[in-house]
Amino acid sequence: MSGRVIIAGLGPGSEALVTPEVSAALAEATDVVGYIPYVRRIAPRPGLTRHESDNRAEIDRARHALALAVAGRRVVVVSSGDPGVFAMASAVFEAVEHGTPAWRELDIRVLPGITAMLAAAARAGAPLGHDFCAINLSDNLKPWALIEKRLRLACEADFAMAFYNPRSASRPEGFARTLDVLSECCAPDRVIVFARAVSTPEEKIDVQALSDATPEMADMRTVVLVGSSATRLIRRTGAPFVYTPRSVPA
Ligand SMILES: C[S@@+](CC[C@H](N)C(=O)[O-])C[C@H]1O[C@@H](n2cnc3c(N)ncnc32)[C@H](O)[C@@H]1O
Numbered sequence: 001m002s003g004r005v006i007i008a009g010l011g012p013g014s015e016a017l018v019t020p021e022v023s024a025a026l027a028e029a030t031d032v033v034g035y036i037p038y039v040r041r042i043a044p045r046p047g048l049t050r051h052e053s054d055n056r057a058e059i060d061r062a063r064h065a066l067a068l069a070v071a072g073r074r075v076v077v078v079s080s081g082d083p084g085v086f087a088m089a090s091a092v093f094e095a096v097e098h099g100t101p102a103w104r105e106l107d108i109r110v111l112p113g114i115t116a117m118l119a120a121a122a123r124a125g126a127p128l129g130h131d132f133c134a135i136n137l138s139d140n141l142k143p144w145a146l147i148e149k150r151l152r153l154a155c156e157a158d159f160a161m162a163f164y165n166p167r168s169a170s171r172p173e174g175f176a177r178t179l180d181v182l183s184e185c186c187a188p189d190r191v192i193v194f195a196r197a198v199s200t201p202e203e204k205i206d207v208q209a210l211s212d213a214t215p216e217m218a219d220m221r222t223v224v225l226v227g228s229s230a231t232r233l234i235r236r237t238g239a240p241f242v243y244t245p246r247s248v249p250a
Pocket residue numbers: 012013079080081082083084085086087114115116117120163164165166195196197198199200219220221222223224
């Protein structure tokens with residue numbers, strides 16, 4: 001078999017949420033390339049080389065994977081969730097576009113995974129049941145002014161929203177600013193779901209009103225879902241169901 005690159009999503013954490021297609025690709029791989037914690041999810045076995053790299057080394061990691069494939073290896077680049085959502089698929093194609101012509105001719109495939117916002121939405125009920133958008137709140141790869149503009153426009157359009165990378169130790173202020181913008185644009189009872197480590201043993205789902213939300217409720221293992229103005233809570237014993245109706249009256 002000649003060399004190839006498969007860019008695969010491992011889902012949010014539980015092995016039960018890894019697709020059979022991804023498991024089959026991993027079983028055939030000679031090399032797994034990715035961020036350290038994701039590569040460590042793949043059990044070692046004879047014939048498999050695991051290449052771990054730091055989170056900030058995405059393009060270098062992509063080039064490494066492509067070079068291995070040109071040398072005839074069957075490479076799987078792993079991401080958490082879905083590889084096309086704030087993850088390695090774009091990095092690989094960016095490397096292909098700017099790299100050696102041989103990389104364009106490689107067999108390169110993207111295998112989807114269950115992204116964090118969908119795993120979180122399923123736990124809460126159906127908060128993304130109508131129109132929604134996803135925003136990465138990290139300003140590592142784009143300016144904060146653009147994030148804030150998109151936030152304000154998403155509020156104006158009354159989208160439900162999913163926030164990835166909401167708050168890290170090195171940039172705690174961004175999520176506090178996000179809550180300030182939401183408070184300016186939305187009613188205080190707007191539903192907000194903090195979904196941490198979904199589908200892992202540390203999972204925690206916390207449903208709040210916007211007025212009660214604090215920056216400390218999110219960290220880098222949390223995806224935050226904000227309802228639209230139509231999103232509803234069904235209160236009952238234990239956690240409420242959160243859902244957004246399928247229709248908006250004319
Ligand atoms: C760099 S993004 C990668 C997203 C990933 N490709 C996906 O589709 O889920 C990392 C962010 O995804 C979210 N995330 C990933 N796994 C999660 C999980 N199991 N529970 C909650 N949020 C998660 C967090 O917001 C985290 O900061």
